[in-house]
Amino acid sequence: xxxxxxxxxxxxxxxxxxxxxxxxxxxxxxxxxxxxxxxxxxxxxxxxxxxxxxxxxxxxxxxxxxxxxxxxxxxxxxxxxxxxxxxxxxxxxxxxxxxxxxxxxxxxxxxxxxxxxxxxxxxxxxxxxxxxxxxxxxxxxxxxxxxxxxxxxxxxxxxxxxxxxxxxxxxxxxxxxxxxxxxxxxxxxxxxxxxxxxxxxxxxxxxxxxxxxxxxxxxxxxxxxxxxxxxxxxxxxxxxxxxxxxxxxxxxxxxxxxxxxxxxxxxxxxxxxxxxxxxxxxxxxxxxxxxxxxxxxxxxxxxxxxxxxxxxxxxxxxxxxxxxxxxxxxxxxxxxxxxxxxxxxxxxxxxxxxxxxxxxxxxxxxxxxxxxxxxxxxxxxxxxxxxxxxxxxxxxxxxxxxxxxxxxxxxxxxxxxxxxxxxxxxxxxxxxxxxxxxxxxxxxxxxxxxxxxxxxxxxxxxxxxxxxxxxxxxxxxxxxxxxxxxxxxxxxxxxx
Numbered sequence: 001x002x003x004x005x006x007x008x009x010x011x012x013x014x015x016x017x018x019x020x021x022x023x024x025x026x027x028x029x030x031x032x033x034x035x036x037x038x039x040x041x042x043x044x045x046x047x048x049x050x051x052x053x054x055x056x057x058x059x060x061x062x063x064x065x066x067x068x069x070x071x072x073x074x075x076x077x078x079x080x081x082x083x084x085x086x087x088x089x090x091x092x093x094x095x096x097x098x099x100x101x102x103x104x105x106x107x108x109x110x111x112x113x114x115x116x117x118x119x120x121x122x123x124x125x126x127x128x129x130x131x132x133x134x135x136x137x138x139x140x141x142x143x144x145x146x147x148x149x150x151x152x153x154x155x156x157x158x159x160x161x162x163x164x165x166x167x168x169x170x171x172x173x174x175x176x177x178x179x180x181x182x183x184x185x186x187x188x189x190x191x192x193x194x195x196x197x198x199x200x201x202x203x204x205x206x207x208x209x210x211x212x213x214x215x216x217x218x219x220x221x222x223x224x225x226x227x228x229x230x231x232x233x234x235x236x237x238x239x240x241x242x243x244x245x246x247x248x249x250x251x252x253x254x255x256x257x258x259x260x261x262x263x264x265x266x267x268x269x270x271x272x273x274x275x276x277x278x279x280x281x282x283x284x285x286x287x288x289x290x291x292x293x294x295x296x297x298x299x300x301x302x303x304x305x306x307x308x309x310x311x312x313x314x315x316x317x318x319x320x321x322x323x324x325x326x327x328x329x330x331x332x333x334x335x336x337x338x339x340x341x342x343x344x345x346x347x348x349x350x351x352x353x354x355x356x357x358x359x360x361x362x363x364x365x366x367x368x369x370x371x372x373x374x375x376x377x378x379x380x381x382x383x384x385x386x387x388x389x390x391x392x393x394x395x396x397x398x399x400x401x402x403x404x405x406x407x408x409x410x411x412x413x414x415x416x417x418x419x420x421x422x423x424x425x426x427x428x429x430x431x432x433x434x435x436x437x438x439x440x441x442x443x444x445x446x447x448x449x450x451x452x453x454x455x456x457x458x459x460x461x462x463x464x465x466x467x468x469x470x471x472x473x474x475x476x477x478x479x480x481x482x483x484x485x486x487x488x489x490x491x492x493x494x495x496x
Contacts, residue, residue, distance in 0.1 A: 042220035048235045050493050054175055054485055057091035058326045060252045062491055067250055067355070068347055068465050071270060080467055081347040085355050087251040089491035092244055093482035095317035095328045096155035096336065097167065099146055102126065105167055108174070111190075112198050113378065120378065124166060126158035130477040141313065141477070153316040155334045155480040161243075161448045161472035164337050164481040168241040171483060176201045176237045185230060187214040196379035201240075203381050205232060206364070206372045244484035245356045246340040246467065249451045253331065253464035258324025271462055272323040272330045278459050280321070291320055291332030293453050293462055300455070313455050313477075331462035334480035335454045341405050342447040342469035349408045359404040361386045405445045446472045454478035 026035045026045050035045035053059060068082035106124055113120040131141035145151050146158070159167075177199040180186040186199075189212045193199075203209045207229065216227035217234070230236050244252070253272050256265055270276050273290055280288045289309040294300055302308030311319070314333055322328045341358040343349065350357060365373040365382040373382050385402035386393065393400050447469045453461035456478050460466065470479070 036220050038220050038222045042222055042224070044220055044233070046234050050490060051235075051488050052179075052238065054091065054238050054241070056093050056095075056483075057485055058094050059487065059493070060090050060092050060248070060325055061257060062087045062089040062251070062487075063256075065251055065254060065256055066268075067247055070268060070465050071460075071463060074460055077344065079344040079346070080465055082465075083347050083352070085247055085350075085352045087247050088354055089487040090244070090248055091485040091487060092248070092252050092325075092327060093484070094322075094326060096334055096480045096482050097164075098153050098317045099156045100152040102156040102159070102167065103146075103152075105170055108170070112193050113195060116195055117378065124163060126156060126163070127160075127475045128158055130158045130475055145313075153318070154314045155317055155329075157314070157334060157477050157480050158475045159337075159479070159481060160475040161337050161470075163475075164243060167481075168243060168483050171241045172238070173199055173201050175241070176204075179236060179238065180204075180230065183236065184215055185213070185217070187212040196375060196377055198379045200375070200379045200381070201237060202364075203375045203379055204229065205237075206375075206381055208372065208375045208381065209379075239486045239488060241483045241485055243337055243339045243481060245354070246338045246346075246449050246451065247350075247355045248484060249336065249338045250464045252325055252327060253323070253452065255324035255327070255330075272327075272464065273321070278462070289320075291329065291453070291462060292455050293332040294456050294458055296458075311455060315455075330452060330464065332453050332457075333455060334478055335450045335452045335457070335461075335468070337479060337481040338449050338451055340449040341445060342443060342449045342467075343409050344443070345409060357405065357407075359407075361399065361402045361404070363391065442471065443469070448472045450479050 025037055026047075027033065028035065028043075028045075033043075034040045035043055064084060064086045066082050067085045069080045070082065073080075106121065109124050110121045126146055128142050128146050131138045131145065145154070146156070177186065177188075181188050192212065197211065199209060199211055213229075216229055219226055219228040221228075254269055255272055256269070259265060259267055259269060259274055267274060271278070271290070275281065278290055278293070280286065280290055289295075292309045292311045292315045295302070295308060299308075301310065301312045309315070309332075311333075315329075317333075318328055319333070320329060323330055339358055340346070340356060343357060346355075346357055362383045363386050365384050367373060375381050388394060388401065448471070449467055449469050451467060452464065453459070453466075461468075470476070
């Protein structure tokens, strides 16, 4: 990771046109007053260059692309109509989250919450029983796949959508805590990491963190104490790690950045590599499989002596060749969770800019005086859904409620029980969904999309446009995940 102090220093050079040669302080272009000057009010203008790349991440330069089906619809679901969308630049993990990464998360969780809140640790545990098959001997994977060091670099499986999100939240806090330690602001004291005393980014920004502060930043406010904690405006803390959206994942998998000349896509891709075949065509690798998938019935890895993909189940996360963004295993190995709630007609409903279904707008809990309510027993800031009256949503034009998962789909106007009236609809669809969940379909507001093929899938599913879904509380032996992060500022960075 780049040193933020160096980055800030370079930012001063870049922003040198704003610096007053006489007083060496940046000045306002609208008032002429000095920034960072207690004598002139102390408003701070932080020199900033660009976003630091977090551990394990790769910058995905965004753009427009055709999202959706690009080959024959063999399932005849017709749930992925091709359409043109734009994805903003973002960051994505170079590889899937591996067993060793997840074991690090479990180790920390047990150390911090294990004594008083063992349920937190138990909730995070992967379901190793997903390997069991009534007609196969898979017990060795149940016993060894997650814990044995031979599999430490293999993708973690048995993780449901909710657990993947919890991992992303934990990773955000650990990375930001390390950054503050690296910059000399925090002092690490592992013995004090117990329950609510662990570092939480939101709690720190809300002045609710009581950890070991080594040094604070100078405060130029003449009414202040002379020092303050890091704020989001300083650009030191990173945005949150999260799951990618379906559009982001598909865009990153196609990696058209390596298949275009200026603004022209020279060849539409079926897979994350150029060509309509699944073997490598480079002379030194001719004929080798490009990904880990099931070649045919009863053929998971090929013939002894020359295994076609060298993996019976999963393979290490750095296996095979990366795509043009530098991402590994975007076709095969394990399928991956994304943020979106599944709907068959997502293509018709989603926006064409940063498309996503699944928004539930929340805000931090505050008392009557507007102060943030104290953090919970786990050290996290309490949140609530936004409300129509308390948050004055009636005056807004862009949204009117917190839960927008079923917007344009699943409301009373579109339900299959419309003819029975509102009362009949409420009686027969307690989950507020237009779908007859549990009787004719498994689609409801808890159905989450997962993308890509896995070690047990045929080549059809390696197409990035393919999409499937599973309940957010369920897990399998073939679904893993990788994290993403929002890119703030320039889509390409000042390096270009």
